Amino acid sequence: VNVCAPSEVVAPQAFSLSRFMAPPDARQRRTLAVGLIGPGRVGSALLRQLRTAQPRLAREAGLQLKLCGVADSRRMWLDHDDPELNTRSHGAQTWRPGDLDAFAAHVQRAGERHALLVDCSASDAVAAHYPRWLAAGVHVVTPNKLAASGPLERWHAIRQACAGGARYRYEATVCAGLPVVQTLRDLLDTGDELHSVHGMFSGTLAWLCNRHDGQQPFSALVREAHALGYTEPDPREDLSGLDVARKLVILAREAGWPLSLEQVEVESLVPPGLAGLPVEEFMQRLDQLDAPMAAKLAEAHTRGGVLRHVAKLDHHGRASVRLQVLPAAHAFAHSRLTDNVVQFTTRRYCDNPLQVQGPGAGPEVTAAGVFADLLRIAESLGVQA
């Protein structure tokens, strides 16, 4: 229910798409062809959001978004801005065996139009295509962390491939729709200097820490989070801290620090003996987490603080991800539910950091982060020099 815009207050004619300020005249019109790879939860949410926005973007921003195709790991559907693309993409319509380069070529149609690929897969194989696509002038937008946090050589190749003007954006890789990567860029591009990053980048671990008060064993909370869908199907992906470490790598590189995932000091909450087990067996032995977690909580209580899962990039370039005891007055002690928090301390923001906080996961907000990246690229197609 939309409760935000009651008719007695809002004059609809006053609304116009803010980014573009006013309905554009004819010479401002442009077309952007979009192909989606990975029609999972985030990808489907994005298709819905794009589909809903299409008429408004055309009317108010002069932007024709052409949704040209969907590809999953095995098949692709090459539609020509089919209005049913969204709902039928998993239906019985014609598909072809997946071929990502053919898919890109279809979206780009031999350079006749601006083309953009959205990678909503979590696949390293898809990420491996980025340099080629970008070099061919196809923009890439993605919530997939594997390229931006993967091997440095590929990361450099991707950036080099942008020299011709194609854009690679990945805001949604860190805290979904929260403005984190763009905020860091704006700081640096305007001449600020990053001193440190402190954050809570895992909604799952934030929730577990918020709830872990000693009333229930930690394993019971993990089971509850698992049942609520707050964890990955294998909760070790959250508990290992690896996903958080990837986000730290992405922010470090954004600041020009060539950090690799292996250089991040990660304290896993998963006991070594449980790391290699099948997931069902891991879930059965979950109570092995209880004693160490109870000890950490007791330590926090002794010191009058709280336990939080903190990612840190310090001014020496050292990166770490670990459970930490924080004073009760610390900003991270007051976070709620599954909130993510990011604090940038910089030359300009040195007494108090610049802080962004809020829900940092979920298909709708992640898709919105991708969509915002797409719009920022669309903006840059707007004005002819």
Added chain:
Amino acid sequence: VNVCAPSEVVAPQAFSLSRFMAPPDARQRRTLAVGLIGPGRVGSALLRQLRTAQPRLAREAGLQLKLCGVADSRRMWLDHDDPELNTRSHGAQTWRPGDLDAFAAHVQRAGERHALLVDCSASDAVAAHYPRWLAAGVHVVTPNKLAASGPLERWHAIRQACAGGARYRYEATVCAGLPVVQTLRDLLDTGDELHSVHGMFSGTLAWLCNRHDGQQPFSALVREAHALGYTEPDPREDLSGLDVARKLVILAREAGWPLSLEQVEVESLVPPGLAGLPVEEFMQRLDQLDAPMAAKLAEAHTRGGVLRHVAKLDHHGRASVRLQVLPAAHAFAHSRLTDNVVQFTTRRYCDNPLQVQGPGAGPEVTAAGVFADLLRIAESLGVQA
């Protein structure tokens, strides 16, 4: 001192201006002519930032920033990308009597190049020129709140004047360099719906509320803030709440709600009897604020809460600015120093809001907010269709 990028960690060749990803090839190069109106504290900080960034922007982004002139309320200096522009702008060099339209024409040079005017004045007379400049294709970027929170007719005229492609940006009008206006735009442009805005938009009042614990009379704190330069020269500009109300109007309009300043319910902390006095006399009678403020603080203590200066835009479109008693567990209760806070509650961010927090005033961060707007416009000049 730059402590963030020690040489043993950072490979300088890895750094490239993030926004533009890689050094652009020749066809990506472009020139943006910039004129500054209002070389005060923010304007001077901006000139320094632009001057420092010029070589990097040219090298890494292919962007030639030409600083073409400075105008204050009476005079203008028309330099042709004079490298000494910054330091000499108040010196003995040649100036002419101020003529803002001639100044704009000089920067634009009859449409030969992309042109952008930065208005760092706090002048309504300057704001009155925006529609004309924008209609002529000159971009406008400003921290001046008077246009975006001023008469609705002018605001509409400004937006209409953007139909030809000129851009009007004003991120720094709300919380200086914090990403507030752009964040709201991204939410709305991707199809989210604003339910409410809660914020603390005055660093001065945040500081006063943080310090106001009953140990000292409120007037002593106002005197201290005044001496520290935390207040305007006339502290009533802060205490009246009018400046905060303007920020609320700007955000409401960004969301498409045609709010006027007169519609905001503002609770002034200035007793009516002191509103019309000369500032020296007001400062002498400052202790008249003590009894009402002590009473409010006592009420907060009785209710176990804290006193905060809160701006609110609710889902009925009602806007208010007032001192409020908040529970001790409220996010605003934990703010520090002169922090600003903004919370957007939307359809997608409904359980927990999206929150941005940090220092929201000061010449350097305000100038950086203006600079980020300028870069975003420069980006949109980048790729030829």
